[in-house]
Amino acid sequence: MGETTKMTPAARRILDTASELFYSKGIHAVGVETIASEAGVTKKTLYDRFGSKDQLIVAYLEERDQKWREHLFSSMDEVPDDQPLDKILRIFDALENWMSTRNKRGCAFVNALAELSEETHPGRKVIIEEKKWLKELFVSLLEQLQLENPDPIAEQLFILHEGLMVTYSLDIYERGTAGAKETVQKLIETADHKKEEA
Amino acid sequence: MGETTKMTPAARRILDTASELFYSKGIHAVGVETIASEAGVTKKTLYDRFGSKDQLIVAYLEERDQKWREHLFSSMDEVPDDQPLDKILRIFDALENWMSTRNKRGCAFVNALAELSEETHPGRKVIIEEKKWLKELFVSLLEQLQLENPDPIAEQLFILHEGLMVTYSLDIYERGTAGAKETVQKLIETADHKKEEA
DNA sequence: ATAAGAATATACCGATCGGTTTACTTTCAG
DNA sequence: CTGAAAGTAAACCGATCGGTATATTCTTAT
Numbered sequence: 001m002g003e004t005t006k007m008t009p010a011a012r013r014i015l016d017t018a019s020e021l022f023y024s025k026g027i028h029a030v031g032v033e034t035i036a037s038e039a040g041v042t043k044k045t046l047y048d049r050f051g052s053k054d055q056l057i058v059a060y061l062e063e064r065d066q067k068w069r070e071h072l073f074s075s076m077d078e079v080p081d082d083q084p085l086d087k088i089l090r091i092f093d094a095l096e097n098w099m100s101t102r103n104k105r106g107c108a109f110v111n112a113l114a115e116l117s118e119e120t121h122p123g124r125k126v127i128i129e130e131k132k133w134l135k136e137l138f139v140s141l142l143e144q145l146q147l148e149n150p151d152p153i154a155e156q157l158f159i160l161h162e163g164l165m166v167t168y169s170l171d172i173y174e175r176g177t178a179g180a181k182e183t184v185q186k187l188i189e190t191a192d193h194k195k196e197e198a
Numbered sequence: 199m200g201e202t203t204k205m206t207p208a209a210r211r212i213l214d215t216a217s218e219l220f221y222s223k224g225i226h227a228v229g230v231e232t233i234a235s236e237a238g239v240t241k242k243t244l245y246d247r248f249g250s251k252d253q254l255i256v257a258y259l260e261e262r263d264q265k266w267r268e269h270l271f272s273s274m275d276e277v278p279d280d281q282p283l284d285k286i287l288r289i290f291d292a293l294e295n296w297m298s299t300r301n302k303r304g305c306a307f308v309n310a311l312a313e314l315s316e317e318t319h320p321g322r323k324v325i326i327e328e329k330k331w332l333k334e335l336f337v338s339l340l341e342q343l344q345l346e347n348p349d350p351i352a353e354q355l356f357i358l359h360e361g362l363m364v365t366y367s368l369d370i371y372e373r374g375t376a377g378a379k380e381t382v383q384k385l386i387e388t389a390d391h392k393k394e395e396a
Numbered sequence: 397a398t399a400a401g402a403a404t405a406t407a408c409c410g411a412t413c414g415g416t417t418t419a420c421t422t423t424c425a426g
Numbered sequence: 427c428t429g430a431a432a433g434t435a436a437a438c439c440g441a442t443c444g445g446t447a448t449a450t451t452c453t454t455a456t
Contacts, residue, residue, distance in 0.1 A: 008432065025315045028226035031413060042434055043415080049432090053414065110364055111312035114304065117223045131368050152377050158370075159378060163361025166308055170329050172356075179350050180357060183385060190384055206402065229443060240404060241445080247402090251444065403452070412443065422433065 011049040013039040019060050023108050027057060027115045054122065057112070061126040064108050068130075071098055084144040085188065088157065089181050091137075095161065096177040099168045106169030107162070134158060148192035156187055209247040211237040217258050221306050225255060225313045252320065255310070259324040262306050266328075269296055282342035283386065286355065287379050289335075293359065294375040297366045304367030305360070332356060346390035354385055 007015065017039040021030040032053050036043045050056040075094035079086040105111065109127045116123050135158045142150035142157075164180050205213065215237040219228040230251050234241045248254040273292035277284040303309065307325045314321050333356045340348035340355075362378050 010433070026226065026313050028224065029313070029315065032415080033412080042436085044417085044435085045433060047415070105315070106308070106312065107364075110304070110308065110367075113367060114309035114312045115224050115227070117227065117303070128368055128370075132370055135370060152373050155373055156377055156381050159361035159365055160357060161361065162364045163357035163359065166305075166360045166364055167357055169308075169311060170326055172326075172330055172333060175350050175353055179354055183354050183381070186384055186388055187381060190388075208403065230445080231442080240406085242405090242447090243403060245445070398456090400455090401453085404450080406449095407447085409446075410443100413441075414439105416439070417437085419436100420434080423431085424428105425430095426428090 008049065010039070010041050010045050014041055014046055014049060014056070015059055015063065018056055019064065022057070022060050023064075023105055023111070024103055027112060032056075057116075057123050058126060061109065061112060061123050065126060065130045068098065069133075084141045085185075088138070088141050088184060088188075091161070092164070092177045092181050092184065095164060099165070104169055104171070107165040110162070110166065131158075131162075134161065142188070145188065146194040147188070148194055153187055153191050157184060160184065206247065208237070208239050208243050212239055212244055212247060213254070213257055213261065216254055217262065220255070220258050221262075221303055221309070222301055225310060230254075255314075255321050256324060259307065259310060259321050263324060263328045266296065267331075282339045283383075286336070286339050286382060286386075289359070290362070290375045290379050290382065293362060297363070302367055302369070305363040308360070308364065329356075329360075332359065340386070343386065344392040345386070346392055351385055351389050355382060358382065 014035065018030075018035045021035060021038065032043060032046060035056075036046045039046075046056070050059060072091060072094050075097070076087045076090045079090055109130060112123060113127050116127075118124075135154055138154035138157045139150050142154055147153060160180055160183060164177065167174055212233060216228070216233045219233060219236065230241060230244055233254075234244045237244075244254070248257060270289060270292045273295070274285045274288045277288055307328060310321060311325050314325075316322075333352055336352035336355045337348050340352055345351060358378055358381060362375065365372055
């Protein structure tokens with residue numbers, strides 16, 4: 001839907017404010033009243049622009065998804081297309097970079113999923129789709145590496161990625177992304193590759 | 199504190215009800231009114247037994263922690279003490295078993311952490327401690343395997359564990375624990391071992 | 397027997413929740 | 427110039443939030 005939808009200035013402020021509050025405090029913990037006043041806007045404007053809190057939540061998740069993908073691609077685009085392994089490693093660099101500029105509140109999508117328990121909530125679809133997308137990204141990169149069976153390895157990379165993200169929200173000591181990248185390399189090296197060429 | 203504390207029957211019902219609702223709906227999404235009536239109890243009784251919603255939350259997390267550790271140990275105790283690798287793999291079996299008997303709502307601790315954003319909330323300590331404990335469990339088992347440097351590997355196992363747990367709450371296809379167990383073995387096999395004996 | 401602890405029933409508290417309504421003003425493109 | 431869209435201001439809605447109060451009954455160990 002609203003990919004490049006231009007927002008009114010008030011709408012922009014509302015979404016920015018909501019995004020920050022939803023992420024840092026949690027979705028249920030923040031009321032529309034707070035969001036409106038923090039954005040310097042009346043509740044009427046908020047409802048005129050977004051219709052409901054649920055739709056505002058969806059807009060928050062969609063925009064975050066979009067920004068994360070842009071961040072990911074801008075990191076991956078720095079390596080040539082014929083270096084899929086480096087691209088994979090770049091995903092983990094992008095994650096570290098993404099997390100280090102933010103509060104220790106873990107993954108916004110995982111956190112949101114924890115609060116949106118109703119199966120029918122439209123926000124859930126956004127979250128599930130973004131996770132599926134990432135997993136498929138791993139699959140396509142592993143295919144370029146001539147892996148015999150990329151799916152199970154992609155799944156391990158995905159699990160590693162999710163675990164890393166969650167771990168950021170704990171204050172446990174961590175070697176950071178470096179360790180995970182080593183694991184990634186081990187997993188790919190030890191996997192079966194297609195036999196090809198002369 | 200209240201390790202084996204015997205509860206009054208009403209308190210027992212309250213905590214059971216709260217535990218189920220907190221996990222399945224989220225903490226902020228469930229009110230004390232709902233918990234009390236669902237447990238067949240008046241609000242007065244709830245407050246006489248637990249003092250506040252926050253303390254009830256803490257009791258929920260503590261008991262869940264305790265039950266999870268019991269579950270883990272009962273699974274690990276089935277293998278002899280001189281087989282640390284099998285014990286590690288048993289942790290992942292225990293996780294799969296634990297998750298399969300429950301709703302697809304992921305890790306109760308991670309979910310709770312997402313909702314308890316206040317640094318000072320007493321529930322946060324319970325969560326962080328339980329995660330630290332698990333990581334240390336990996337460390338001690340890897341030490342028994344004569345690993346030169348168990349910490350970074352323990353961290354990878356921990357990340358894998360967390361990622362696996364989160365992934366359960368998504369409806370992404372997954373090979374389940376089998377793939378993760380293979381990763382665990384690869385990680386341990388390729389790590390440096392202490393040279394010893396004749 | 398009795399007194400304390402555990403429970404019920406019910407009414408109440410101020411605050412906040414998500415959301416609506418009415419009336420008025422500001423901005424800006426056709 | 428004008429009319430629609432975007433905005434402010436403020437009152438209002440019923441419902442629910444976490445938490446307290448009072449008064450009464452049931453249970454049980456000493």
